[in-house]
Amino acid sequence: MFTMHVDDDVELSILEPKHADALFELVDRNRSHLGMWLSFPNKTKEAGDSAAFISRSLTRMADGGGFWAGILYKGELAGSTGFLYIDQETGRTEIGYWLGAAFTGRGLVTKAVRKMVDYAFFELGLRKVDIQTAVGNGKSRAVPERLGFTKEGVLREYEYLNGSHHDRIVYGLLKEEWGKF
Structure with a gap:
């Protein structure tokens, strides 16, 4: 399916049913690490839950509403990133992401x-990208800050x-701000 080459070690690959077991195992190994800031690890009880997530993501992709891709490091699933939605009318999307503890840094x-x-x-012709992260999650906050995003506010x-x-x-x-940092 759809793969984006990032560099010699990193690729993004649309999550497919064949990834369900590896996705579940990664979440399961990182339950406490991910669960500090994200709710989905507590809802992911078995590989079938990961398969259902992938199925929903593929349906959303087919409908033009976003998708999730695996972050592959040297061919191994390290985490995931995705467009939580794609709003063509307003030209906006929001990017989410997470990474297994062994792959951080x-x-x-x-x-x-x-x-x-x-x-x-x-590629999508959008005009704005948002990222939301917990205020206390310094590692996650560093990503948009490193990439030149503007802090727009805090949702209390x-x-x-x-x-x-x-x-x-x-x-x-x-x-128009992309690349000016």
């Missing part, structure tokens, strides 16, 4: 998101996770 997410931003602006007590409310910071990037 290599710039993989930054590289993947850079490729996704290029794809959003130059946006989500309830692990017994407490978390604020979420919203970053935005306009097409």
Whole structure:
């Protein structure tokens, strides 16, 4: 299916049914790492849950509403990134991402998101990309900050996770700003 070459070590590949077991195993191995900031690990109980997620993602892709891709590092599934939605009317999308703990510190997410931003602006013809992340998640916040996104605001007590409310910071990037950092 659809693959985007990022560099010699990194590729983005649309998640397909064949990835369900590897996706589940990665989530399962990183349950506490991912669960600090994301709710989906607690909802992913078996490989069938990952298969259902992939199926929903492929349906959304077929409908033009976004997709999720695996971040492959030297051929191994390291994490995922995706367009949570694609709004052609307003020309906007939001990028989400996560990475297994063993793959952090290599710039993989930054590289993947850079490729996704290029794809959003130059292949999909969108005009704005958003990224939202928990205020307390410094590693996740570093990605949009490194790529020149603008902090647009904070959504107070946006989500309830692990017994407490978390604020979420919203970053935005306009097409004409891309590459000026």
